[in-house]
Amino acid sequence: MARLTRRALLKRTAGGAAAILGPAAFAQEPAPRPEVPPDPTKIQGRGWQPLGERSPFERPQRRPWSTEGGVSTSPLQDLEGIIVPADLHFERHHAGVPAIDPERYRLLVHGMVERPTIFTLAELKRFPRRSRTCFIECSGNGIRGYRDIAKELTPQAVDGLTSTSEWAGVPLAVIFREVGVKAGATWFLAEGMDAAVMTRSIPVEKAWDDAMIAYAQNGEALRPEQGYPARLLLPGWEGNAQVKWIRRIELSDQPFMTREETARYSDPLPDCTARMFSFEMDAKSIITFPAHPVTLPARGFWEITGLAWSGRGRITRVEVSTDGGAKWEPAALEEPVLPKSHTRFRFPWRWSGGEALLMSRATDETGYVQPTLAQLRAVRGLGTQYHYNNVRAWRVEPDGRVFFGLPAS
């Protein structure tokens, strides 16, 4: 791995601060078509191999988000079902991906506890295991659907900073009972062992609810990009708070006001305040097919499909409009419909060959309905940061090309 020198760093970002990349960064480069025998029934196939690999015809890839190196997006348009292959889970790291020896890994829990304790990874794995299928979404996801909107965006470019996995680990409540959290402890600090030594303050109630220390993802150990060997998992909450490579938890009677919960990951509002500790990800959905850069080759039947999710529980309804929001019809929700998880929806559609504006709108079990762009801008302001969950739209042109778009209203 090339060593990142200061000169390389400056060269890489010459021309100014990190900038969000335009649509071109998400275009797939053409590759030579793989060569295969003309008739596979007339030649013996290859034998077993220790690690499987994708067909050479399939090339789903993460794509960079900005000129800064610490963000990559998941190819939503290439995925089926709700589980993301671990190597396609989006990435967000603030000081690179650390290399950590699991034998040397330690988790320290201290502060307002009866018994300050150090756990090895093997000790964490001795506790009863739980698994949980839930999404993790960066709270900056979707900014391209909120302002400076370009029509050549793909689902990956608009909303690729969200991924659902089956996580496994130990409930944080089990750890907290083990160390004896003192009365009066209301917050805990979670700290990573990357070069950012990332820290966030989390309300203790989340530990008693559903927080976990996760060490596995989709049937195997966490990927390094996802926090190997152990991370904090806070189902339904913004990704940044789910501290990866977690090494320390400190119980306290107040939040710590770290950089990542004040200068960053706070949401300026039009009433001249900034909202902080905005953990929950509100209900959201996006159609992943048909979407840019697809061209529909023929009129007739096409199945519209996409993903819906809410950090507050289950998705109870997804509606689809093919005429820009004049008429909404219910989409089918594909099982399993899990709380705080991506949910796959499907909607049969017959394209007549004219212009169409495809939209989806999610409702969650609290009765929250995914807002329009106008509704969200009215309460958040054009300059706000994070939590961009407004309705998305795809414009189908009469020639079958599909572009990211927004309704006129």
Added chain:
Amino acid sequence: MSARGVAGPALALALVFARAAASAPPAPEPPRFGFGRPATAAEIRAWDIDVRPDGEGLPPGRGTVAQGATVYAAKCAACHGASGRNGPFGALVGREPRAGFPFGRDPSLARTVGNYWPYATTLYDYVNRAMPWMQPGSLEPDEVYALVAYLLFLNQIVPEDTALDAATLPRIVMPARDRFVRDNRRGGPEIR
């Protein structure tokens, strides 16, 4: 006959037990498992670097604005610019706009230490844990206090003769402190 008379109740009993075994909840988990080992004071001290707004966690040490200018030129200016405004990485300095805190209305406004950060202690905590980029966590407490003093001076929050330590740093009130509010979204039909 007698054999069946014995077997009947025994079988019934076995079935009862089998059903009980199949439907009984798993044994409750113990409140404690006894895993892990006590952390020593030295181990906690080695990792416990966080600093809270009330000053808890600030180490002994002291630094002045003038000392901070020297450290900044050597270790920070390459990335953040000589003035803290025009480097290739995030702007640190800038009080504009001084009125109104209109960041939610205008996406073009740069958020800096001077116009957006609500707590001065956060600056100590972050610089100490994560900076400089190529040597994170390498600064001595005196250097961090000095850098914080210098950055607050550049942002016109403290005067040029300022010296900061564990007693004085938590007393600084940042311009944006009262702009921060807790999340009021609660789910349900209202869009917030």
